[in-house]
Amino acid sequence: xxxxxxxxxxxxxxxxxxxxxxxxxxxxxxxxxxxxxxxxxxxxxxxxxxxxxxxxxxxxxxxxxxxxxxxxxxxxxxxxxxxxxxxxxxxxxxxxxxxxxxxxxxxxxxxxxxxxxxxxxxxxxxxxxxxxxxxxxxxxxxxxxxxxxxxxxxxxxxxxxxxxxxxxxxxxxxxxxxxxxxxxxxxxxxxxxxx
Numbered sequence: 001x002x003x004x005x006x007x008x009x010x011x012x013x014x015x016x017x018x019x020x021x022x023x024x025x026x027x028x029x030x031x032x033x034x035x036x037x038x039x040x041x042x043x044x045x046x047x048x049x050x051x052x053x054x055x056x057x058x059x060x061x062x063x064x065x066x067x068x069x070x071x072x073x074x075x076x077x078x079x080x081x082x083x084x085x086x087x088x089x090x091x092x093x094x095x096x097x098x099x100x101x102x103x104x105x106x107x108x109x110x111x112x113x114x115x116x117x118x119x120x121x122x123x124x125x126x127x128x129x130x131x132x133x134x135x136x137x138x139x140x141x142x143x144x145x146x147x148x149x150x151x152x153x154x155x156x157x158x159x160x161x162x163x164x165x166x167x168x169x170x171x172x173x174x175x176x177x178x179x180x181x182x183x184x185x186x187x188x189x190x191x192x193x194x195x
Contacts, residue, residue, distance in 0.1 A: 001185060004138075004192035015138045015192050021128035026178065028124055030148045035117045037069055037151070042110045059106030061099035071154040072147055073109065076101035116143035138193055145186045152179050 002018045019027070041064060048058045064070045077097045119140035123131055133141060156162075156172050156179060164180070166173050 001181075004185075004188045006192045013135050015133040015135070015189065017131045017188075019124065019128045019131060023181075024124050024126060024128040027148075028121060028126070030152065030178075030182075031117045031120045031144060034072070034144075034147050034151050035114055035121075037066070038072065038110050038113050038117075041069055041073065042107065042114075045107070057107040058103045059110070061103040063098065063102070068151045068154045071150050072113065073102075073106060076105070113143070113147055116140040117147065120144045135193065138189055141189060142186060142193075145182055145189075149179060149182045149186065152182070 001020070001023050004015050004017045007014045007016055041060065045059045046061075051058045063075060064073055075098045119137050123133060123137055123141075125131070152158075152175065156175055158176075158179060162176075166176055
């Protein structure tokens with residue numbers, strides 16, 4: 001993949017790059033996997049009679065069990081250290097708050113993540129080639145790439161202590177290269193977006 005470049009044209013600002021067929025296939029596959037997880041999560045939301053009557057959508061009220069989804073859809077509220085000293089009461093209170101917030105906001109969050117990933121799928125040529133984005137599409141790319149990096153990083157167990165390079169015999173090594181490629185792509189796009 002080439003670095004992203006910014007071009008001003010009569011039609012407005014465009015961001016350009018180019019991918020080979022293998023890169024396009026890898027990126028499309030990763031994005032489709034993340035979208036599949038998010039769409040499954042949305043489909044698993046319980047039916048709510050009040051929501052059906054009011055037209056208001058509701059989502060799951062419990063945090064995802066799957067580690068990648070938990071990273072993509074974290075809790076909204078962190079434990080209140082000023083809450084009662086009883087850990088059980090504190091945990092129950094936080095679960096209630098997170099459940100209510102999750103039920104209200106998770107559908108919109110999933111919609112935004114799916115929309116961002118869909119922009120990537122619609123703008124990456126299936127067999128590689130030139131990629132041309134508007135600034136709005138570039139913003140969607142940044143969000144979608146971030147979700148893919150979070151998902152891959154969670155699967156690989158990447159944290160602040162993970163070295164940039166690991167033993168080539170480690171089964172995570174090829175995937176870590178992809179993680180670094182996604183990071184580079186995202187950074188290059190941020191730089192191209194900056195005026």
